[in-house]
Amino acid sequence: MNIFADIRTLVLENLAAMTGEGALPEGLDFSAVAVEPPRDAGHGDMATNAAMVLAKPARMAPRAIAEALAPRLTADPRVETAEVAGPGFLNLRLAPDVWGSLVQHILGQSADYGRSNLGAGQSVNVEFVSANPTGPMHVGHVRGAVFGDALASLLAFAGYAVTREYYINDGGAQVDVLARSVYERYREAHGLSPEIAEGLYPGDYLVPVGEALKEKYGDSLLDKGEQYWLADVREFATEAMMAMIRADLAQLGVKMDVYSSEKALYGTGKIEEAIDELRSKGLIYEGLLEPPKGKVPDDWEPREQTLFRSTAHGDDVDRPVMKSDGSWTYFAPDIAYHWDKVRRGFDQLIDVLGADHGGYAKRIKAVVSALSDGRVPLDVKLIQLVKLMKNGEPFKMSKRAGTFVTLRDVVEQAGADVTRFVMLTRKNDAPLEFDFARILEQSKDNxxxxxxxxxxxxxxxxxxxxxxxxxxxxxxxxxxxxxxxxxxxxxxxxxxxxxxxxxxxxxxxxxxxxxxxxxxxxxxxxxxxxxxxxxxxxxxxxxxxxxxxxxxxxxxxxxxxxxxxxxxxxxxxx
RNA sequence: AGCUCCGUAGCUCAGGGGAUAGAGCGACCGCCUCCUAAGCGGUAGGUCGCAGGUUCGAAUCCUGCCGGGGCUGCCA
The missing domain is CATH 1.10.730.10 (Isoleucyl-tRNA Synthetase; Domain 1)
Structure with a gap:
């Protein structure tokens, strides 16, 4: 029961009746007619702009329409008064017993009150978090996780069939770095001193992974070349990281329906398939990219690359899918992944990304538009940064300084409920201040x-x-x-x-x-x-x-x- | 330089075509013999960044400018 929708229906019925009686011209578009709560409660319980919206197309004075509509509305038992006001608003006051029936209705519906059929069962895929499997989740990820999860729940409540999905970036160079970092911890577990070279992940969280690796492989990987162990260690380490991330998410109360792997796209022909699909639409070509506008990198050299004509679907420049050495760019598996989502038949896609990935929104939209022939809408929600605060002072987060704030730290201190709610008290595109001191306070500040x-x-x-x-x-x-x-x-x-x-x-x-x-x-x-x-x-x-x-x-x-x-x-x- | 997000009360932010622009914090004044005062009521505080445009009507939509964040070829 949505009283606003019900009364709007009443308004529309009467407008239609007025048309039938010749009181309004034929063929008017009623879609802009709204029934909303007035800003000022003194104006009544709800107001409709019908007269103002229709005045021009009907070539009638707004007040004339409103005055003709008013008595028709008050004929309904739910509407007590209908007064023309201001520039042509029709202010409605509802019968007092409407509120009583509403409460009865709510108690009857219980948890289903407010559930909507807006989605009409359409399927939506919400991809969120998708943190690299190279370490624990930190505060920066928390906001995206909470946002995506709440959005998914909201859409489900509004009648959509929702899939929560996590895309594991386990195919790129960063998982090799992870493997090398874990290998050093593995050596450490054998009593050797680890060599955490520049560029490796220094975090302590890899120590137990190194120990577990020793459990599994004993000393069989020691003193062997990288080509011997890299693939195994990479898989072992990635799985360990994903187990950690799943546990972190569980602590926040987030449960994914699907985990998709980037690595699983390589070597299976799926990337090739996706690129071929684009090629068949004439959107793949060999060419040179213009240097970026503004500051041109010193070492810029024009090189021929395989490019995706994303400009045909709203992007600003075409994007490389293949490096000059013939290997895929990171973008290629992304194309394949979104092709996969389109082929799984979702009616809508949503990608929740950090604001620092904002530059990718257009090209991914171009991909989905191209691969679905414009059929599947993709909404990219960018999540602004979280500014960590303590007593109103900025709280710097740095891996090196050891003040690396993990999701676990936050949830253990503040609790999942507080963390989730606070993260949702801002629009996704506004920066958020997360003040530990204030959040722990159990007061009206919170x-x-x-x-x-x-x-x-x-x-x-x-x-x-x-x-x-x-x-x-x-x-x-x-x-x-x-x-x-x-x-x-x-x-x-x-x-x-x-x-x-x-x-x-x-x-x-x-x-x-x-x-x-x-x-x-x-x-x-x-x-x-x-x-x-x-x-x-x-x-x-x-x-x-x-x-x-x-x-x-x-x-x-x-x-x-x-x-x-x-x-x-x-x-x-x- | 381009793309993108933001600019609303002293501070943090809602509102995103409709009437006299809202909340919290901070300030000030009140309210507990009472279902939990972790609460409530009130006062003060505004050129909705600036300038044009569209519209019957703009904080809201469009354009330009100013200011701030983010991003910007073969990393993910």
Missing amino acids: PVFYVQYAHARIRSVLRKSLEAGLHLTDVPLIEDEAEVKLAKRLAEWPRLVEIAARGHEPHRIAFYLYDLASDFHALWNRGNDQPELRFLQEGDPARSAAKIALPRAVSVVISAGLGILGVTPAEEMR
Whole structure:
């Protein structure tokens, strides 16, 4: 039940009827007609812009349309008043019992309230994290992980069939570096002093991997040339890293549906296939690239390369898929990977990338556009950097200085719930300050506690009411304006879900929950001044039961919203 | 130089064609014999970076400029 959508339908029906009666010209486009909550609550419960939008195409005065529409709307039992206001708004005030039925509906629907059929079962692939398997996940990855996971949950709630996917970059030079680094730790495990050359990964997290390697291979790899052990060590080390990353993700509460391997694309003809597919569309050619604009590298030499004509699909320059020595660039397996996703039949693709990869968005979009003949939309969500702070001071993160902050550090200090919620209190394209001191504080500075506190208060009331043997009812008693305001907020939930899902913006859920909690706390405090508004009414079980229905509906929505964000709704605050 | 994101209250940020632009923090004034004050109410605080354009209507869309972050051939 989405009241805004329902009333919009009512408006559209009446506009159609007016057309039928000749009160409006034929063939008008009603798609811009909106029914929305007004900015100012004094204007009513919802407003429609129908008259203003239609005035010009209908060649009529907005007020004339609005005045003709108003009595038709008030004929519906749900609409109490419809007033023309401002430049032509039609402000609607709904019948008071609408809010009561809404609460009943929410309690009946429970966790399904707000679930939408927006996606209509379309399949969406959300690729996120995709951190290189060369070390533990650090804070920079956390935001992308949380964002991708919450977006996936949001889309599922909005009726999409969602696949969460991680692309393992295990095919490039960096996994060779990993293997060499682990090999040194393997030597160390044998009592030899490791030679961590410049360019190798120095982190301690590889020490146990070296030991495990010794467990498996004994001393059989010692004093052997790289060609002898590189492939085995690489596979061993990559698997160890992926096990670590999976554990990190699990700690954050992220579970992937599919792990795709870059390495698995090599030597199987899949890259060749993908490139051939592009070639068959006339998008592959041998050519020279212009030097980059602006600062030209000193050692620039024009070289003939195999290029992808990405400019035919919106990119700024064509991109090399093959190096001048004939080997693939990193871009080639990316093409094959996205070709694979297209062929698996997804209706939509989403790539969640760090903002530092922003330069790749256009070429990947070009790939998907070319390989799907423009059929499959790809949305690239860029995640801005996380600025680590401590007491308002920037907190530098450096591998060398040993202040390398891992996902594990963050989750162990702040907890998964706090980490997830805070990471979602910014738009993905805005930088985020993550202040350890502030986040550990259990106060109003911390939005997670604010929302959870509201939920905990409701659960507390509910526990008390059950102890008192109350017979709950789904029929609420809504008297006060603070209660009406809260109910209206609940009415916005389905609409908000659709807006957030449409825009791929899970942060809207977090902000909504904050507002909902705020309305709830306001009502709660009103009970301090006006005891008759308290949920639990001494000696009046029937009234108590009716008063509790509204907060129960609030807890249903908070719980659903937090569920989308992957945050546990607290039963109590300790 | 190009591409891209950002510029809204002292600070951190929502809003992203509609009416008088919002929240939190900070400041100031109030509210606990009470379902958890981890809360609530109020006051003060704004040329929505600048200039044009589109529109009945622009913080929102377009163009240009200014300022800041990120990226910018054969690394991933």
